[in-house]
Amino acid sequence: MAKKRIVIGISGASGAPLAIETLQMLQKQTDWETHLVMSRGAERTICMETALTPDExxxxxxxCYDNEDIGAAIASGTFRKEGMLIVPCSMKTVGGIASGYSDSLLLRAADVTLKERRRLVIAARETPVHAIHLRNLLTLSQAGVTVVPPMVSYYQNPQSVQEITHHIVCKLLDQFGIECENFSRWGE
Ligand SMILES: Cc1cc2nc3c(=O)[nH]c(=O)nc-3n(C[C@H](O)[C@H](O)[C@H](O)COP(=O)(O)O)c2cc1C
Known part of the structure; x- marks a missing residue:
């Protein structure tokens, strides 16, 4: 049976470890195939926030795709996929999607995900937020995007930053019905 495809977009918001944890969790999913595009901003935050290089x-x-390659497969609505997850998602990328300004492959892939009525989930990250951020996020939510800000929760009694990161990623992947190991669901 063909693997289910998910497009992963990484943009230049703080939270590169979230993107890495997401890809590592997806590597364990034998029935899923990952298609990755990242912005220049993401390459920068990966270098600043993790011990990995963008190539790693x-x-x-x-x-993998080059963000400048707006003719790549994921730029088309005909590309078969379950959806797209942008983790982390900067306010610039939020603004780009909200205005339909698809001048990169990442933005174009998000745009076609929306127009084909596929699942688009964004880990929108900025704090504090101003009215333009909030308006853009409302626009996206009203267009069917699932906005999942990577907010810390304490009810699972995290013992480390890694556990906090893992819990957020579990919640993101849960949006696609992807079950991660050691996901502490409330009440279970
Ligand atoms: C270390 C670092 C952290 C950043 N964190 C954020 C953030 O949390 N949210 C945000 O919207 N932008 C953040 N930025 C700014 C974005 O990287 C910048 O606006 C960039 O143009 C976003 O472009 P992109 O969405 O194409 O990656 C950060 C930049 C750096 C260098």
Whole structure:
């Protein structure tokens, strides 16, 4: 049976470890195939926030794309996929999607995900937020995007930053019905 495809977009918001944890969790999913595109901003935050290089992160995906290559497969609505997850998602990328300004492959892939009525989940990250951020996020939510800000929760009694990161990623992947190991669900 063909693997289910998910497009992963990484943009330049703080939270590169979230993207890495997401790709590592997806590597364990034998029935899923990852298609990765990242912005220049993401390459920068990966270098600043993790011990990995962008190339090492690209190597975690099944298929990688150049963000300038707006003719790549994921730029088309005909590309078969379950959906797209942008983790982390900067306010610039939020603004780009909200205005339909698809001048990169990442933005175009998000745009076609929306127009084809596929699942688009964004780990929108900025704090504090101003009215333009909030308006853009409302626009996206009203267009069917699932906005999952990577907010810390304490009810699972995290013992480390890694556990906090893992819990957020579990919640993101849960949006696609992807079950991660050691996901502490409330009441279970
Ligand atoms: C270390 C670092 C952390 C950043 N964190 C955020 C953030 O949390 N949210 C945000 O919207 N932008 C953040 N930025 C700014 C974005 O990287 C910048 O606006 C960039 O143009 C976003 O472009 P992109 O969405 O194409 O990656 C950060 C930049 C750096 C260098």
């Amino acid at each position: 992160v690209y190597a975690m995906a099944d298929v």
